[in-house]
Amino acid sequence: MKKALITGIAGQDGSYLAELLLEKGYEVHGLVRRTAIEDTEHKLKNLVHLLDRIQLHVASLDNVLSLIKIVKDIVPDECYHLAASSFVSYSFEDEISIINNNVNSTHYLLAAVKEFAPSCRVYFAGTSEMFGTVDRAPQDEQTPFNPRSIYGISKVASYHLVKNYREQYGMFACSGILYNHESPRRGYEFVTRQIVSSAVKIKLGLQEYLTLGNLDARRDWGYAPDYVHAMWLMLQSEISDDYVVATGETRTVREFVETSFSCLDLDYRKHVTVDPQFFRPTEKIDLCGNPEKIITRLGWGRTRSFAEIVTSMVDHEIKLHSGQRTES
Numbered sequence: 001m002k003k004a005l006i007t008g009i010a011g012q013d014g015s016y017l018a019e020l021l022l023e024k025g026y027e028v029h030g031l032v033r034r035t036a037i038e039d040t041e042h043k044l045k046n047l048v049h050l051l052d053r054i055q056l057h058v059a060s061l062d063n064v065l066s067l068i069k070i071v072k073d074i075v076p077d078e079c080y081h082l083a084a085s086s087f088v089s090y091s092f093e094d095e096i097s098i099i100n101n102n103v104n105s106t107h108y109l110l111a112a113v114k115e116f117a118p119s120c121r122v123y124f125a126g127t128s129e130m131f132g133t134v135d136r137a138p139q140d141e142q143t144p145f146n147p148r149s150i151y152g153i154s155k156v157a158s159y160h161l162v163k164n165y166r167e168q169y170g171m172f173a174c175s176g177i178l179y180n181h182e183s184p185r186r187g188y189e190f191v192t193r194q195i196v197s198s199a200v201k202i203k204l205g206l207q208e209y210l211t212l213g214n215l216d217a218r219r220d221w222g223y224a225p226d227y228v229h230a231m232w233l234m235l236q237s238e239i240s241d242d243y244v245v246a247t248g249e250t251r252t253v254r255e256f257v258e259t260s261f262s263c264l265d266l267d268y269r270k271h272v273t274v275d276p277q278f279f280r281p282t283e284k285i286d287l288c289g290n291p292e293k294i295i296t297r298l299g300w301g302r303t304r305s306f307a308e309i310v311t312s313m314v315d316h317e318i319k320l321h322s323g324q325r326t327e328s
Contacts, residue, residue: 003027005076007061007109008083009054010036012185013125015046017080017228018054024232028054029074031061031083046185061105064112071112071120078235080123081109086151095150102154103161110165110173121172121235124162128179128220128246128287130155138290140244141177159242166240174234176227179246179289182309183224184316191253192221192313196260200317202271203264209271213278215254218286222247223304233298243298246289251306259307263314 004021008014009030021028036043037058047054057074059066061083071079085101106124113120129152130145147153159175166173186193191212201207222245230245261268294300304312 001025001027002077003029003074004078004080005071005074006030006080006082007105008081008125009056010044010047011082012046012183012187012224013181013228013231014080014082015050015185016183016225017082017231018047018050020225020228020232022050022053026078029070029076030054030056031059031070032056033060034058061108062101064108067108068112068116071109072116075117076113076120078121078123079109079113079117080125080231080235081106082125084125084151084155098150099154099157102151103157106158106161110161110171114165114169114171118171121240122162122165122174123231123235124158124173124175125231126159126175126177126242127152127155128177128289130159130177131287134285134287137285138246138248138288140290141242141293163242172235172240174237174240175242176231176234177242177244177289178227178230179220179222179244179287181222181224181227181245182313184313185224186313192256195253195257196310196313196317199257199260199264199266199268199271200314200321202261203266204321206321209273210257211273211275211278212253212257213275213280215252215257215272215274217253217280218250218288219253220246220248220250220286220288221256221306221309222302223309226300226302226304230294230298230300233294233300237298241297243294244289244291245294245300246291247302247306248289248291249306250286250288255306256310259310260314263311 004026018028057070085098131139132146132148145156162173165171182192198210257268
């Protein structure tokens with residue numbers, strides 16, 4: 001039986017990945033903070049239905065000794081590094097925290113695996129924010145990185161750490177450059193979940209309006225379970241490499257809003273207001289990924305359309321507000 005270690009197991013991607021690996025017969029281990037163990041109802045809500053089938057370990061990713069102990073104890077066959085700090089705030093303190101947490105945790109984990117589980121295959125979760133301001137679309141694995149956020153910069157640095165361990169030490173280490181991906185488990189800090197949640201509350205008379213920024217901003221949105229399947233495929237390949245994971249299509253925030261409200265027989269124009277203070281700098285060229293490499297080499301593919309993703313999120317939100325237990 002293969003053993004897998006997942007950092008960020010309690011998040012959207014981590015929980016779907018844990019389910020996928022369990023279905024494939026893996027022994028699944030996950031790293032969580034102590035606060036999560038002390039508040040399982042809220043901080044482990046995505047894992048409640050899996051808690052009797054997975055093994056959780058309390059650890060801090062900024063503590064190399066705790067990571068070494070866990071890697072030595074488990075000796076995983078595969079390691080999926082999904083955890084990262086991605087605060088929206090741009091204060092000096094947050095910038096220092098994001099850089100330290102994201103770069104150091106990646107370095108510590110790679111070093112621990114190299115020394116104590118050398119045959120372990122490592123996946124690192126990159127992001128389209130690594131590309132930042134681009135001069136071409138769609139972007140692929142050869143597109144130069146030009147990050148414009150501390151988060152994106154920290155991910156580029158981590159990407160190069162992974163590449164260095166692969167090329168210098170012969171480790172099987174891959175990076176997935178993932179574009180936006182959604183699901184019913186998306187956190188409330190993301191605008192997509194805010195849109196869906198507000199639409200349902202408006203339908204139920206619990207809220208009157210939703211205020212957003214630029215409705216014409218475009219994003220490449222995919223389905224989270226499809227993207228975690230891409231992670232697994234990367235570690236099953238004969239050769240370790242880096243891959244863009246995306247749909248190759250962009251949709252506007254307006255389309256996301258309209259689809260969400262239409263599911264509830266609502267006209268979004270009667271309930272959504274726009275506030276320029278929420279606008280981001282205009283992107284001259286959209287972030288849109290080219291997934292050709294992972295499709296042709298690894299046989300990856302999508303299972304849900306944009307409309308199906310949004311509908312599933314709305315359905316889930318309705319169940320939450322009706323008090324029904326859901327494991328979407």
